[in-house]
Each structure stands twice: as structure tokens, then as C-alpha cells.
Amino acid sequence: MSQVLVLNGPNLNLLGTREPEKYGSSTLADLEATLTRDAETLGVSVDFYQNNSEGALIDRVQAAKKEGVQIVILNPAGYSHTSVALRDVFLGVDMPVIEVHISNIYAREAFRHHSYFSDIAIGTLAGFGIAGYSMALTAASAFVKNNSN
DSSP: OOSEEEEEOTTGGGTTTSOHHHHOSOOHHHHHHHHHHHHHHHTOOEEEEEOSOHHHHHHHHHHHHHHTOOEEEEEOGGGGGTOHHHHHHHHHTTOOEEEEESSOGGGSOGGGGOOSSTTTSSEEEESSTTHHHHHHHHHHHHHHHHSOO
16 A cells, blocks of 8 residues: 555646656656655655546545545646546545645646645646655645645
């Protein structure tokens, strides 16, 4: 059982090649390798899932709850601004979430300034590149340690 799930939404499989001026040159595999090392240092277990489909992401959150995952680090990507259904699954299964965005969504197009997840998240990190994931994992580790029985 993983304690932390890192859940990435649409197009994050294109990291490293998609708009590197906004998202950097690191790939999703590079990010996962970094977080795996970080998790070992922090003493937590981590699992990863990326999908371009809203329904698959919802199914993964429901499965994570059944598996005993304690917290999700979520980059909903484009679903940040559109997916009430993905938001609702976190409320429906009572799963804590930390929201991460590689770019600063508040410094981009106006339609990106609203996220359906920010108000239900423990915290939101935006604009720190992939380093934001490491920051989120540190926060998730503290959450796991503070909420373990």
C-alpha cells in the first residue's frame, strides 16, 4: 500500500516535449524518479498515475481510497478549470489532496485563474516547475506522519 498517490491529468505524459518554456525539459519519468528518491528520504511510500481521461482519474481516486492511500498530490492539468466530476470524487471519498501546477496558472490566460480544486485542497503550489511536486511531497509526508495511528 502506498501512502501517497501522485495523480497527473491530461497531457502531463508529454512533459519534456510539450512547451518546454512553460513546463521545462524534465519528463514524467524524470519527475517520478525524483519523487521516488524524495519519498525514500522522507520515509513514505509513493505511487504514480497519469491519464488523459477524466473517468480513469476518477476511478483511480476511488481505488486509492479502497487501497488505504492517505493523501493525493494532484496536478489536474486542464481539468483544473473544467472538472466538477473530478473535484466531487475527492469530496465523495473524503480524500485529502494537495494541488500542484508546474506553471503559475494565475499568471496565464484568464480562464486558468479558477481551479475547482484549490478550495478543497490542503494547499496549492503553482509556478515552481516540477520542484513544486517535491514541495508537495514534503507536505504530504508531514500529513501522513501527523495522521497515522
